[in-house]
Amino acid sequence: MSRKPYVREMPRFAWVFRHPRYLRYMTRELSCLFIGAYTLLLVAGIGRLAEGPAAYEAFLEALKSPLSIAFHVLALGFAIYHSITWFNLTPKALPVQIGEEFAPDWVITGAHHVIWVLLSLGILSLAGAF
Amino acid sequence: MAKSNKPLVWGPFAAGGTITAFVTPVLIVLTLLAALGYVPEMLGYENLRGVLAHWFAKLSVSVIIFLSLWSVAHRLRITCYDLGVRADALVAAALYLAAVLGSVAAVVYLARI
Numbered sequence: 001m002s003r004k005p006y007v008r009e010m011p012r013f014a015w016v017f018r019h020p021r022y023l024r025y026m027t028r029e030l031s032c033l034f035i036g037a038y039t040l041l042l043v044a045g046i047g048r049l050a051e052g053p054a055a056y057e058a059f060l061e062a063l064k065s066p067l068s069i070a071f072h073v074l075a076l077g078f079a080i081y082h083s084i085t086w087f088n089l090t091p092k093a094l095p096v097q098i099g100e101e102f103a104p105d106w107v108i109t110g111a112h113h114v115i116w117v118l119l120s121l122g123i124l125s126l127a128g129a130f
Numbered sequence: 131m132a133k134s135n136k137p138l139v140w141g142p143f144a145a146g147g148t149i150t151a152f153v154t155p156v157l158i159v160l161t162l163l164a165a166l167g168y169v170p171e172m173l174g175y176e177n178l179r180g181v182l183a184h185w186f187a188k189l190s191v192s193v194i195i196f197l198s199l200w201s202v203a204h205r206l207r208i209t210c211y212d213l214g215v216r217a218d219a220l221v222a223a224a225l226y227l228a229a230v231l232g233s234v235a236a237v238v239y240l241a242r243i
Contacts, residue, residue, distance in 0.1 A: 012214035029209045035150050036202035038158060039195060043236045045161075046191070049182070050242040053175045060173070063165040072162040079155045086151040093144070120156040127160055128171025 028085045031078035038075045087112035139204060139226075146201025149194055179243055188240040195236045199229035 016026045048059035062068065090112050091105035124130060164173050171177060181187050203225035210221045 010214065026209075026212075029205055029212070032202040032205040032209070035154055035198065036206070038154065039150075039198045039202065040232055041161075042157065043195060043232055043239070046182075046236055046243075047239040049175070049178055050239045056175050056178075060164055060169060063161060064167065069162070069165050072158055072165055076155060076158045076162060079150070079158055082147075083151040083155055086147055116152055119152055120159075123153070123156045124159065124170075127173070129160060129163055129168075 027078075028081060031082040034071075034075040034078040035082060037071070038079070083116060084113075087116065142197055142200040143204040144201075146197035146199075147205075149197045150201060153194065154198065182240060182243045188243070192233065192237050192240060196229070196233040199232045200226070203229040 016022050045056075045059055048055040088109055091103075091108040094108060096103040096108060160170050160173060163170055172181065182191065207218070207222050207225050211218055215221060
C-alpha cells in the first residue's frame with residue numbers, strides 16, 4: 001500500500017438514495033436487523049420455556065402486545081424479502097452443469113422457491129397451525 | 131498463498147443465510163399466530179417441551195440459532211462498513227461475539243429442558 005492511500009470522499013448514508021438498486025440492496029441488508037432481533041426473541045422464548053409454565057405463559061402473553069404484533073408483521077416482510085433475494089441469487093452460487101450446458105437460472109431459483117413453500121406449509125401443518 | 135480466515139467467516143454466513151431463508155418466515159408466522167391469540171398446538175407449554183426434550187431437536191434448534199445469528203452478524207458487519215463505520219475489526223469482534231453469546235444462551239436454556 002502506498003504511504004498516502006487516496007480515500008475518496010463518500011457521504012455516509014446519502015449514497016443509498018442515489019439509485020433504486022442501492023436502496024434495494026440496503027433493504028435486503030437491513031433485513032438482518034429484523035431476523036437477528038427475531039432470533040433473539042426465540043432464544044428468550046426458549047429461556048422462558050425452560051423456566052416453567054408460569055414464565056412461558058407470561059412470554060406468550062407478552063407476545064400479544066401491539067408493539068410485538070407490529071414487530072412480527074415488519075419482521076415477516078423483511079424475512080420474506082431476504083428469502084426471495086437469497087433464492088434469486090442461488091444460480092450464481094450454485095450453477096448446475098448438465099453435460100456441456102448449465103441449467104437455466106429459473107430452474108434453480110424456482111426449485112428453491114417451491115421447496116421453501118412446501119417446507120413452510122409442512123412446518124405449519126406439523127405445528128398444528130391449520 | 132496468503133492465509134485468510136474468510137472461508138471460516140463466510141461459510142457459516144452462507145449456511146445461515148440459507149437456513150433463515152427457508153425457516154425464519156414460517157417461524158415468524160407461528161409466533162405471529164400466537165401473538166394474535168391463536169396459539170398453534172405445538173407452541174403449547176407441554177407440547178413444545180415434549181418436542182425439545184429430544185436431543186436431536188435440541189441439536190437442530192441450536193444449529194439453526196447459531197447459523198442465523200452468525201449470518202446476521204456478518205451481514206450487519208458489512209452493512210456497518212457500507213455506512214461508513216470503518217472500525218471493522220472492532221465491529222466484527224463485537225458482532226461475532228454477540229452471535230456466539232446468543233447461541234451459548236440458547237444451548238444453556240435447551241440443556242435445562
